[in-house]
Amino acid sequence: MKKLIIPLFLSLFSLLCLSPVYAAPGALVFESEYTFGTVPDGTIVLHDFIIKNNKDVIVKINNVKPG
């Protein structure tokens, strides 16, 4: 029995090691909307949107496309 358990454990372990690690669901917390109120024409509006990663998994931001 022992002879069977050790190879099985090793193969399961190697499978887990080879599989890719994805970001856990719901890892990102962010403020989705910013209202700057009323400004005169010509003003440059600046605001920092903070995206917080709440999990222990690395989440990459691949691209940011301003609309």
Added chain:
Amino acid sequence: MKTDGYGGRTLKKKIKVLTDDLAMPTLYLTIQGVVEKVVDITPKSLVFQGDCGTVMEKTITIIPIPKYPLNVLSLKFKTGKYMTGTLEKTQINGKQAYKVIVKTKKEAAGNFYDKVTLKTDSRVKPIINVWVKVRLKDNPVVVPAKE
């Protein structure tokens, strides 16, 4: 975010953020607000259409909004190849206003573009830009009819 040219409107822009998070591969961030007019510019851009060889003239009226008083200091064209312009201080309904009179130069047929740049003493709106398009057609050649 620049608010130039959005005076009198609500400005709303969306920013798309792409991540490798399977649960949230795309995030949308929205930035919005009201942009107040600093000046009334009529018209917002100029279009001249006519036959080549003719000089055309149009006027741009600039009325500062009382909340944001300003003086127009100078006028400049981006190229100055296709038109000339003059700046006049005036009064419209008791309000301080400016008139920019733009005249086309005699040119060959074609489409020409230029930009009128007005320098002001306003910290909010130091520059006012007005785009100008000139479209000149060839003069029709009159062929005498055969007898």
